[in-house]
Amino acid sequence: MTSASFRLRQHRPAHHHGERVIRQIGVALGPCAGGAASTAMSGRPALRPADSMAGVPVMAPRPFAFLLPGQGAQHPRMAVGLYESEPDFAAIVDEFFEMMGPEGKETRSDWLSESPRLPVDSGRRAQPLLFVIGYAVGRLLCDRGVRPSVLLGHSVGELAAATLAGVFDLEAAARIMSARCRALDAAPPGGLLAVAAPYGQVLDLLGARCAAEGVAVGAVNAPRQTVLAGPAGELARVEKDLTAQGLTSRRVRAVEPFHSPVMDEVARQFEKAVARESLGLPRIPVQSSRTARPVGPEEAVDPAFWARQLAEPVLFWPALANLLDEGPRTVVETGPGRSLSAPALRHAAVREGRSEVVHVLPDERGDAGRMWREALERLLAMNARTHR
Known part of the structure; x- marks a missing residue:
């Protein structure tokens, strides 16, 4: 389009x-x-003159771009295998949970338990876990010499990206995440629905009635993956209507209506907590999934910029596409599974070999420790080739 x-x-x-x-x-x-x-x-970039004449992709050093996932990527005991086998990862995670205080201790206990008190899909559990796993893996990669030229986070992953970039220090981030968990207590019951259709088609089908009830586009994750967000009852009715119109959809693992207008009050309360912290300029560029462009200096130090994303749509695909259109990259997903790397594989830059994708942690069925070691070995080899 x-x-x-x-x-x-x-x-x-x-x-x-x-x-x-x-x-x-x-x-x-x-x-x-x-x-x-x-x-x-579309995922199909316009050819530059050099592309059309070369016939094959030009091999050049590929800077790393880290992708940090958000709600929906979580699963029970995600990354526990890495926590048990990688002491440096465990130390970062433990430090963060200690800084969160009682909320952190309860979250860590539920994360490691086979019978958690709160399910992992609850925002009070998923949000701090996704934050710390994405952050800790990113920090560990940096410590091992795999350093990103840019960071792109999805939803709460954007806060993890901002922390990696130095907008918040880890202690401030722990207070911010505790406040985010408390603010979610005021969220109405709701959820997220991924629809296999372009966002424009979904908006047309929603109609004024559904929008007035609080169901809205919450994320654009791929050319044909649009996520709707809204209160539970209204979202269920929309799901039924979309099925009747022949569209395929599936529920995202969430029990709150993230990124919908009904989260406005939650975002306002969260903003008060962010405003109490000292914010700095990013030392690593952050590509915002709220605006699909780099975070600017004024935005970086504006508490509302980071807090209002709770009630604003996530423009992940436009943000990712703008990054990949700039030139070759190695895209590394630092959280569990492939929720962000799977869409990246659809972009023409990856399909045609100009960029590549690496994910470092498995879904529910994989061995986190083994996959981390294999991915790290691959990334270090790439890094060595880049710096020859």
Whole structure:
């Protein structure tokens, strides 16, 4: 879809949240029709002259880009195998949970338990766990010499990216995550629904009635993967309507309506906690999944920028596509599973061999310790080739 198409879409009647998604994506993808804008939604970049003449991809050093996942990537006892086999990882995780105080101790106990008090899909458990696993793996990679040129986080993963980049120190991040957990107590019951369709088609099918009830686009994760967010009952009705219209959908592992307008009050309360902390400029560039562009200096020190993402859509695919369109990269997912690396595999830069994807932790069926060791060996070999 060209940016011209985006501009035309902005003039049709729509609920304010739907218009906001369209406007954000239009801005994120830039003004040049047929260039980056068409790339980001189709996954097919426009060929540069050198590409069309070479015939084969040019092999060049590929800087690392870390992807840090958010809600939906979690599963019971994720990364426990790494915690048990990698002392440096365990030390970072333990330090963070200690800084969180009682909430951290309870979270660690549930994480390691076969019979947790709260299920891992609860935001009070999933959010701090996804944060610390993404952060700890990223920090461990940096310590081993695999250093990113850019960070891209999805939802709570963006807070982990900001911490890796130095916007918050780890102690401040622990207080921020504790506050985020407390704020979620005020969230209405709800959830997330992944729909196998482009965001524009989903917005058209939602209609004014569904939008008025609080169901909205919560994330754009791939050209044909749009995530809806909203209160439980309303989301169930929308799910039934979409099935009747022939669309495939599945529930995302969440019990709160993240990134929907009904989270506005939760985001406002969370912002008060972030505002109590000292924020700095990122020492590593952070590609924001809220804006699909690099976090600017004013945004980095604005508490609202980091807090309001709870009620704003996640523009992961436009953010990732803009990164991959800039040049070759090795994309490394630092959290559990492949929730972010799977969409990356669909981008033309990866399909055509200009960029590549590495994920370092398994889903529920894998051995975290073994996969980490294998991925680290592969990344260190890449790093050695890059620095010859």
